[in-house]
Amino acid sequence: MLTGMRLLAEETALREGPTPDALEHPLLVTPLFAIAADAFLLSLPNGLRFHYRKKAGVVCSRSAGISDAEVELFHQGSVYGAVAWLNGLVPLHASAVTHEGRLHAFTGPSGAGKSTLCAALAQRGLPVFADDVLVLDLSDPARPVGLPGHKRLKLWDDALEMTDLDRGQAVRDGLAKYFVAPPLSDLSAPLPLASLTFLDPPSGREASLTDCHGAQRLNRMLSAFYRPRYIEALQPAVERFALAMRLVHQLPTRIFDRPRDRDRFDGNVDVMAAAIRAAGG
Amino acid sequence: MATDQAPAGSGAGINWLVSYPKSGNTWMRMLLANYFGETEQAQDINRAGILHGIAASREHFDRALGISSSDLSAAEVAGLRPHVHAHLAAQADRPIWIKVHDAQQAIGDDWLFPPRSSHAVVYLIRHPLDVAVSYAFHTGQSVAGTVDTMCRSDTVIAERSPHQLPQRLGSWSDHVASWVDQAGCPVCVIRYEDMLADPAGQLARAIACGRPGLRIDPLRIAHAVEQSRFDRLQAAEDAHGFRERSEKSPRFFRRGLANAWHEHLNADLERRMRAVHHAMMSRFGYE
Numbered sequence: 001m002l003t004g005m006r007l008l009a010e011e012t013a014l015r016e017g018p019t020p021d022a023l024e025h026p027l028l029v030t031p032l033f034a035i036a037a038d039a040f041l042l043s044l045p046n047g048l049r050f051h052y053r054k055k056a057g058v059v060c061s062r063s064a065g066i067s068d069a070e071v072e073l074f075h076q077g078s079v080y081g082a083v084a085w086l087n088g089l090v091p092l093h094a095s096a097v098t099h100e101g102r103l104h105a106f107t108g109p110s111g112a113g114k115s116t117l118c119a120a121l122a123q124r125g126l127p128v129f130a131d132d133v134l135v136l137d138l139s140d141p142a143r144p145v146g147l148p149g150h151k152r153l154k155l156w157d158d159a160l161e162m163t164d165l166d167r168g169q170a171v172r173d174g175l176a177k178y179f180v181a182p183p184l185s186d187l188s189a190p191l192p193l194a195s196l197t198f199l200d201p202p203s204g205r206e207a208s209l210t211d212c213h214g215a216q217r218l219n220r221m222l223s224a225f226y227r228p229r230y231i232e233a234l235q236p237a238v239e240r241f242a243l244a245m246r247l248v249h250q251l252p253t254r255i256f257d258r259p260r261d262r263d264r265f266d267g268n269v270d271v272m273a274a275a276i277r278a279a280g281g
Numbered sequence: 282m283a284t285d286q287a288p289a290g291s292g293a294g295i296n297w298l299v300s301y302p303k304s305g306n307t308w309m310r311m312l313l314a315n316y317f318g319e320t321e322q323a324q325d326i327n328r329a330g331i332l333h334g335i336a337a338s339r340e341h342f343d344r345a346l347g348i349s350s351s352d353l354s355a356a357e358v359a360g361l362r363p364h365v366h367a368h369l370a371a372q373a374d375r376p377i378w379i380k381v382h383d384a385q386q387a388i389g390d391d392w393l394f395p396p397r398s399s400h401a402v403v404y405l406i407r408h409p410l411d412v413a414v415s416y417a418f419h420t421g422q423s424v425a426g427t428v429d430t431m432c433r434s435d436t437v438i439a440e441r442s443p444h445q446l447p448q449r450l451g452s453w454s455d456h457v458a459s460w461v462d463q464a465g466c467p468v469c470v471i472r473y474e475d476m477l478a479d480p481a482g483q484l485a486r487a488i489a490c491g492r493p494g495l496r497i498d499p500l501r502i503a504h505a506v507e508q509s510r511f512d513r514l515q516a517a518e519d520a521h522g523f524r525e526r527s528e529k530s531p532r533f534f535r536r537g538l539a540n541a542w543h544e545h546l547n548a549d550l551e552r553r554m555r556a557v558h559h560a561m562m563s564r565f566g567y568e
Contacts, residue, residue, distance in 0.1 A: 031364045033347045041350075045357045078348050109340040109350050111443025132349075155350075158441075174354055201444060227347045 004089060004137030005147050005190055011083050014075055015167065016211055019051040019061040028233035032123040033078065035233045040082040043073065052080045054086060069179065071170045076150050077132065081226040084135045085234055089147070090243065091226035094134040095195070096146060097126040097276070098186045103146045104276045105134050106256070107224040110197035112243060113260070116159040117199070119182060120269040126276060127186035128153065133226050138243075144250055148187035162265050195279060196224070196247075197254045197272070207258035207268045209275050217248045252279075293373045294400030294466075295366065296491035297336070299381040301431075302438070303405035303415040305473040306380055308509060312484045313378060313491075315505035325517075333369065335380045336394070337439065337446040341365055350446060358446055363391045363398075370398035376491055382438065383448040384459040389398045396465030403487045404460045407473035408567045409453045409558050410542035410551065417545070428550045432557045454561040472565065474539045480506045 023041050026034045034041045038054040047063030048070060060071055084091040095114040096105040104126075106114045115131050122128045127217045130149030152168065157176040160167055168179040198212060198220050212220060220268055221244040225231055231240060254275075258268040298313075300306040309330050334341065339406070342350040345368040350358050369379065386393050409431060417427040431438050431453040439445040450456050461468055469490035476483045481502045488497055507513075546554075555562070562568075 030346060030368070031361065044348075045353070045360060070477075073352055076346075077352065110343050110351050111339055112445070156443075171352065172354070175352075177351065228344060229347050 001208070004135075004139065004145070006086055008084060008089060008135060008147055010057070011052075011054070011087055012075070012080055014058045014060060015069075017061065019049045019059055028229065030229070033230075035082065035230055037234070038086065039164060040079070040086060040230075040231075042078055042082070046070075047083070048074065050075065052079060052083055052086070058083065065174070066069055069169050070172050072179075073154070080135075080226060081133050082230050084133075084226075085230050090136040090138055090144075090247075092134045092136060092196075092224050093132070093226045094224065095131045096134050096149075096193075097121045097135065098127040098129050098191055099194075099276050099279070100120070101127055101191060102194035103120075103134075103145070103191050104195050104197070104279070105130075105193060106197045106199055109223075112199040112201070113159075114199060115153050115155055116162065117269065117272065119153055119155060119159065119163045119165060119180070120265070121273055122182045122184040124269065124273045125184065126186040128182040129186055131182075131193065136193065136195075136247075137245070144193045144247060145190045146193050147190050151187065152186065153182050155180045161213075162262055180220045191250060195252045195254065195276075197256050198224070200255055200257045202258060202260045205257060205259070207256070207264070207271045209271060210255050210257075212253040212255050217253050218244055220253070221248050284343065293375045293377075294370050295373065295394075295398055296376045296378045296400050297381045297394055297402045298378055298405070298487075299402055299411075299460050300405035301407075301412060301450065301453055302382055303412050303419055305405045305471075305476055306382075308511075309403070309405055309471070309484070309487060310378070310380060311503065311509040312480065312505045313487065315508040316484060316488065316501050321504070326333045333377050335361075335382070335445060336366065337381075337383060337448045339442075339444055339446055342446060345369065351443075355440075355447055359388060359393075362393055362446070363395050366394055366398040367517055376400040378470055378491065382450065384451045384456045385463050386449060386459060392463075392465065394465075399466040401490050402463075402468040403464055403490055404457075404468055404470045405473060405476075406457060406470060406565055408539065408542070409562060410546055410554055410567075411473075411539060413550070413554060414451065414545045424545055425550060428546075428554055432553060452557065454558045457561050457565075470565070477539055480509070499566045 020041065023034045023036045023039050026036045028035050032043060041054040042050045046066060048060065048066050050058055050060045052058045058075065060075065062071065092105065092107055094105040094107040095118040096103045097118055108114055118128050118131060129146060131153045133149065135147045137147055153173055154171055154177055155165065160178065160180065165180050168181065171177045171179060198214040222240065256272065298306060298310060306505050314321060316331055339350045342365050343360070345365040346361060383393060413424060413427050413431055417424045420427065434452050434455055436450045436452065438448050438450060440447045449460065461470055467490060469486055484502055484505060485497050488495065
């Protein structure tokens with residue numbers, strides 16, 4: 001199972017150099033990114049640009065004043081996800097912790113609280129495995145396996161307040177979002193994914209963790225794919241649906257609805273930590 | 282090769298359901314959802330059909346542009362939002378409905394809500410003194426602070442929201458003018474007070490604006506009005522919660538009345554609102 005891990009490490013290897021203005025034979029061109037069957041181009045408004053080509057790694061070019069932290073931010077996000085898709089891996093928009101050799105992942109749109117929840121679970125002894133992007137290797141037909149993510153979480157200042165973690169370097173000048181070393185992490189080896197939890201916007205009710213059933217599972221899984229437009233350009237709908245179907249059949253899926261009031265944050269995390277421990281290894 | 286300029290759908294465009302906050306937008310969305318819903322059951326207030334969320338949704342932005350809006354500066358986000366709207370419009374094979382609280386505004390050489398992406402605007406307006414009281418309850422801010430918010434031209438909301446992008450409203454009058462005086466696409470102005478008096482008639486007007494040529498079914502109108510009654514929305518919120526409720530407010534659907542501002546707005550605040558918004562209030566019949 002090291003194959004997927006090594007492949008991802010080699011293909012996402014980053015160096016600086018010249019980058020093209022456009023891709024040859026793109027499948028999709030948008031204002032910020034273009035994707036082809038074997039290449040990806042990300043062009044940010046600040047002049048930072050990444051170009052990936054299969055078997056050639058990632059090249060970035062930047063205008064003066066762009067920090068290494070900014071390069072890391074986008075390299076470990078959109079670029080990382082695109083490279084995974086282009087190499088037959090499946091990135092989810094998810095963060096994950098480990099318990100007894102298995103992964104428990106949380107997905108939801110930006111702002112759903114994935115990173116904050118993982119940071120707080122790490123404080124309760126559940127090590128962080130991936131933040132924001134969880135890449136799956138599906139080469140074992142029996143079970144999805146997650147590949148370890150990056151060393152640092154990205155947390156907003158209000159998440160730092162709730163978790164009482166120390167602020168690291170700002171991800172970009174002017175943004176109140178910071179790189180943070182998780183209190184506990186486990187990035188040593190790929191691990192099987194044991195559950196996927198959808199973080200819903202709060203309905204206003206008490207914290208609840210319910211099984212996800214029926215057709216909504218499929219729609220939710222499709223929306224859990226990292227940067228859906230990347231995969232929509234690369235694969236026909238029937239293949240994407242088949243992929244989502246496979247995952248919902250192989251994974252227990254749950255919905256976590258919890259109040260977002262700060263004074264109930266610890267109680268919400270306790271609910272999730274107890275559920276993970278009850279699931280066992 | 283696909284681009285956002287080459288529609289995946291027919292590029293039918295977007296019906297912007299626009300209002301200053303607390304002016305009847307949610308009620309109109311539920312009326313539309315219950316009208317266009319294909320069942321006899323009431324639409325779920327948290328998952329109403331036919332509606333595509335709010336234009337300022339971070340989820341729309343991130344999905345359309347393949348990047349996290351939270352990794353970009355406010356200026357970068359603002360400059361890219363017209364592309365998000367172009368993408369959403371390109372995907373539509375018939376006009377879709379999207380909620381808006383932003384003021385219409387220029388973004389470089391473009392508009393935040395570009396006419397090329399727009400099918401029509403339904404603008405919901407409410408007596409600003411009632412808005413001030415309702416908005417204060419919604420945000421947990423004082424009525425005086427809310428009046429200040431409504432009188433300032435630099436008002437921006439959701440600057441720190443995990444789910445929504447920052448939205449520039451301007452003052453209440455700025456907001457109204459930015460939409461009703463734009464010439465990029467057809468505008469239908471609906472007064473909240475007229476919705477209270479004749480919800481069926483105002484719903485029919487909104488449908489006629491957003492879906493011209495569609496035969497309006499009086500039975501579906503009656504169904505939508507019945508299922509969207511204020512007391513039913515309140516009961517649904519009590520039973521299931523409402524995802525748009527502010528953390529600062531015990532409930533979203535509070536009273537929904539017209540001319541209830543007298544109980545909460547003192548004479549000084551009333552004078553300030555009238556001084557700043559006199560012209561726009563007169564234009565829309567608000568005394």
